[in-house]
Amino acid sequence: DAKTTQPNSMESNEEEPVHLPCNHSTISGTDYIHWYRQLPSQGPEYVIHGLTSNVNNRMASLAIAEDRKSSTLILHRATLRDAAVYYCILRLSNAGGTSYGKLTFGQGTILTVHP
Amino acid sequence: NAGVTQTPKFRILKIGQSMTLQCTQDMNHNYMYWYRQDPGMGLKLIYYSVGAGITDKGEVPNGYNVSRSTTEDFPLRLELAAPSQTSVYFCASRLPGVNTEAFFGQGTRLTVV
Numbered sequence: 771d772a773k774t775t776q777p778n779s780m781e782s783n784e785e786e787p788v789h790l791p792c793n794h795s796t797i798s799g800t801d802y803i804h805w806y807r808q809l810p811s812q813g814p815e816y817v818i819h820g821l822t823s824n825v826n827n828r829m830a831s832l833a834i835a836e837d838r839k840s841s842t843l844i845l846h847r848a849t850l851r852d853a854a855v856y857y858c859i860l861r862l863s864n865a866g867g868t869s870y871g872k873l874t875f876g877q878g879t880i881l882t883v884h885p
Numbered sequence: 886n887a888g889v890t891q892t893p894k895f896r897i898l899k900i901g902q903s904m905t906l907q908c909t910q911d912m913n914h915n916y917m918y919w920y921r922q923d924p925g926m927g928l929k930l931i932y933y934s935v936g937a938g939i940t941d942k943g944e945v946p947n948g949y950n951v952s953r954s955t956t957e958d959f960p961l962r963l964e965l966a967a968p969s970q971t972s973v974y975f976c977a978s979r980l981p982g983v984n985t986e987a988f989f990g991q992g993t994r995l996t997v998v
Contacts, residue, residue: 802984819984871987874930875929
């Protein structure tokens with residue numbers, strides 16, 4: 771499975787934008803890039819995903835490099851509630867194999883948001 | 886909708902005891918998963934199921950068993966609890982397809998002493 775590399779931790783101030791990077795230099799053409807986050811004492815929750823184009827939703831934006839070897843999760847205005855561990859995960863498309871949606875979690879990036 | 890519900894939330898077991906962690910989802914999802922998370926680490930897949938009657942091992946299945954008799958329920962069984970099984974356990978579910986998100990339960994914190 772292709773692996774991802776994320777910084778161990780990042781800090782931000784409230785109401786400022788946050789850019790969380792993820793390197794995935796061995797990504798294959800059928801890998802989707804998914805982001806989940808885990809708030810303290812909770813299960814992970816889905817944030818966003820994409821394949822090649824940049825994506826936006828109500829929670830965040832995902833910027834994907836043209837060569838797809840890296841991506842950046844963008845929180846436009848961090849709030850205290852965004853303090854969490856953020857996981858960047860690659861998912862095989864069903865057409866590319868039989869991953870059955872299994873998610874392989876790394877250690878993620880611990881985001882601290884200062885008031 | 887309740888989503889994914891796990892019970893119990895907390896449990897202390899003695900070495901050698903057995904227990905079942907319950908997981909149920911009300912979203913009619915075919916795929917269900919059990920993960921464990923040790924302190925400061927990411928989640929590791931224990932077992933997964935792609936439908937009723939179908940289960941398969943994940944990355945760390947030793948010491949655990951599962952069954953999937955219905956679409957809604959996916960219990961995880963610990964037969965002979967060991968201190969190494971002290972962890973937080975998460976159940977998740979999703980629909981098939983590359984554009985579907987996984988929904989996680991709130992977790993069961995298990996301590997084996």
